[in-house]
Amino acid sequence: MKSIVTKGLLGTIAASFMFIHTNAMALAKGADVSWVSEMEASGYTFYNSNGNKQDLFAILKSYGINSIRLRLWVDSNYYNNVDDVINKAKRAKAAGMKIMLDFHYSNTWADPGHQATPSAWSSYDFNGLMKAMWWYTHDALTEIKDAGITPTWVQVGNETNDGMMWPYGKASKHMQNFTYLINTGYDAVKNVFPDAKVIVHLANCQDRTVLKWLFDGIGDHGAKYDIIGASIYPTTASGMTWQQAESACYSNLNYLVSRYNKDVMITEIGASWNDSNAQNIVSTMINYVKNVNNGRGLGVFYWEPEAANFQSYTMGAWNPNTMRPMSTLNAFK
Template identity: 55%
Template sequence: MNKKALLVAAILGSSSLLSSGSAFANAKGADISWLSEMKDNNYIFYNDNGVEQDVITTLKQHGMDSVRLRVWVNPADGFYSGIDDVVAKAVEAQNAGMRIMIDFHYSDTWADPGHQTKPSEWASYTAEGLTQAVWWHTYDSLNAIKAAGVTPEWVQVGNETNNGMLWGEGKASENMQAFTWLVNSGHDATKAVFPDSKVIVHLANCHDNANFRWIFDGLNSYGGKYDVIGASDYPTNVVGSSWQTVNQQCLANLNDMVSRYDKDVMITEIGVPWDNADAEAILRDMIDKLDEVQDSRSLGVFYWEPQASNFNGYTLGAWDPNTRKPTGALDAFIDDTTPTATTNRIRSRISDRCIDVNGARKNNGEDILQWSCHNNDNQQWTFNAVDSGYYQIQAKHSGLCLDIESASDNDGANVIQWTCKDTYNQQFIKEDMGDGYFRLKSRASGKCIDIYAQGTSNGDSAIQWSCHDGWNQQWKDD
C-alpha cells in the first residue's frame, strides 16, 4: 500500500493494518526523556552504593527492562525531545538491552489533560490537514528511528488525551470523530513502519473510570484503531483520597477496560514524591495489582522520569536530590526474577593469582593485572547482569568497570578500568570450561581475557586474546 492510500485509510477509518505480534513479558520501565538534557547540564548520578554510574545501568539493577521517550514536533530549544534527541537516546537504550516505547505528544511542548496545543507549524490546519500532519510526523519520525537500527515495542499516539488532542479540531468533547481520525492516522503510520509495534492510546487519571469509558466508547463508535489502553497513575496527587483507594480504583478501571473493550492495558506513567516515606509501598502495591488484571492482559508499568532529582522543579523522581542516589522507590521494581549481583575475587587457573587494579588506583585507564590474592576491595568484583547472559564487571574500590582499551578488537589490547557505561566493550559472558572454571569473553570483540604470555608473576598484565583452552584464559569465582 502506498503512502497516499495509507493516509486515505486513516482518514476514512478503514480496516486495520497488520496487527501487533505475539505478547511479551510484562515490562518494568521508566520514561527518561529528560536524561540527555540533564547530562548536558552536568548532572551526576550515583548508584545505591554512592558510586557514579550510568542511569540505565542503575535502572536495570533495579529490575527495569524498558524505557519510554517522548517526541515533540518542534521543541522550543530546537533539540530536546525532538527526533534527533530521541533517536540518540533510543539507540543508547536499545544497545543496553532495553525495550523501547515512543510517546508522540503531537505538540511542540507538553501535552496533558489541560494542554493539547497544536504545533506552531500546524496552527492553521483543518481537521483533515492535522490528520495528514499526524501521519507524516509519525511516519517520518519512526523511519528515522528505524534507520538508526531501533525497533520500538510500543508506540503511543498522543499523551494523556483525556479530551482528545490537537485542540480545538481534535478536542473530543467537540468532535470525537476528528479525534478518532487523528488516532487512526497515528496508528496506521506506525504500522506502516513497524507492523508489530503495539499502538497505545493514553489517558491520565487511571482511577477515573467514567472518563476512560467516555473516550474509548467514543473512539470505538467511530472505528478507532489501537492495541493497548495506557494510563497514568499518580496516587498521591488525587485530592481527598488515599493512595490505597486510588490504586484500587485504578485496578478496577483496568479490569473494566479489558472486559469492555477486549484490549491489553498498561500503566505508562506512575510517580510518587521522592521523599514520601511510603513510596516503595505505594509503587509495589500498584505493581502487584497489575498481576490481578484479568486474563493477564496487563503489559507493564513505567515510572515517569525517576532520575529527575527535582530537575525543572519536578519532585516525583526516584533519585534523592541531596545524595544523587536512588530512593527506595526504585526497589519496588525488584522482584524474584531480577538478576542479583555477586561480588567476589576472580582467580587465574594458571597462576593462582587474582585480577587486580594496579596500585588500587581509582582513575580511568588504570591497568588490570594479576596479583597475589588478598581481601582488599581492588580485588573484589561485582558481576552486574546485563542481558543475554552478559555481565558488567565492576571494581568495588573504584566503582569502575572492566573495559577493553579504546574498544579495540585486536589481540593484545589492554584490559583497563573505566567509568561504567552500556557499551559492548564492557560486557563479558562466562563460558564454562569445566571443573568450576570459565572464560570471560568480550561481547564487543569475541576475544577472551588473558594473562599476557601465560605469565604467572605478580604484575603480569591482563589483555584480550583470541579465545583458546589454555589455563591463562581460565578463571574461577573465589
C-alpha cells in the same frame, strides 16, 4: 485410562503454570527518562546506591527495569526531537531494554489541560492536519528505524482525556475528529513498524467516568489501537488516599479489559522522592497490574525517576542531595 487422564491433567496444570510464569516474567517494568540528556547537559551526574558514578541506564537495569519510554515533541529545538530520542533510544537498546515512543503531537507538554496543535500545523484545515500528522509520524519513525531502533510500543498522543491537537481534535466537541487522528497515527505507525503496539493513553486511571466516556466514544467511531495506557499519581488523586486511588485504578483496568477487550498498561506512575510510602505505592501498583484478569496487564512505567528535583519536579525516585536512587526503585526488583 486413569494414567492417561492423570497425565493430561498434569499437562494442563503445567501449561497453565507456564502461562502465568511467562506472563509475569514478561511484565514491562519501565521508566520514562526523557529528561536524561537535558539533565546531563546541565551538569547532573548519577550515582548508584553504593555511591559510585554510573550510567543512568545501567543503574535502572540493576533494579530490574527492562523498558524505557521516550517522548517526542514536534519542532523542538533540541530536547525531545527525533535526534535526541534516537540517542537515548540507542542507550536503552545497548542496555537490552525495550522501548516505548510517546508522540505528544505538540511542540511542548501535552496533558488533559494542554493539547496545543504544533505551531507549524496551526493554519491547516482538518484534512491538512491529518496529512501533517501522518507524514511527521511516518518520517520520525523511519529515521528511528534507520538508526537501528525498533520500538515495542508507540503512544499516539499523551494523556488524551479530551483528545489532542485542539480545537479540531478536542474530543468533547469533535469525537469523530479525534478518532480520525488516532487512526491516522495508528496507520503511520503500522506502515513503518507493523509489529509495534499502538497505545491510546489517558490520565487519572482512578476515574472510570472519563475512561468510559472516551473509550466508548472512540469505539463508537471506529478507533484503531492495541493497548489502553493510563497514568496514575496516587498521592495526588482528589478525595482519595493513595490506597483507594490504586484500588480504583485496578478495578478500572479490569473493567477496561472486559469492556473493550484490550490489554492495559500503567504508562506513568510517580510519588514524591521522599515519601516514606513511595516503594509500597509502586510495588502495590505493579502487583495490581500483574493480577489484571486474563494476564492482560502488560506493565508499569515510572515517570522520570531520575528527575532529582530537575525543573522543580519532586516526584522522581532519586535523592537530589546525593544523586543516588531511592528505595522506591526496589519495587521493580
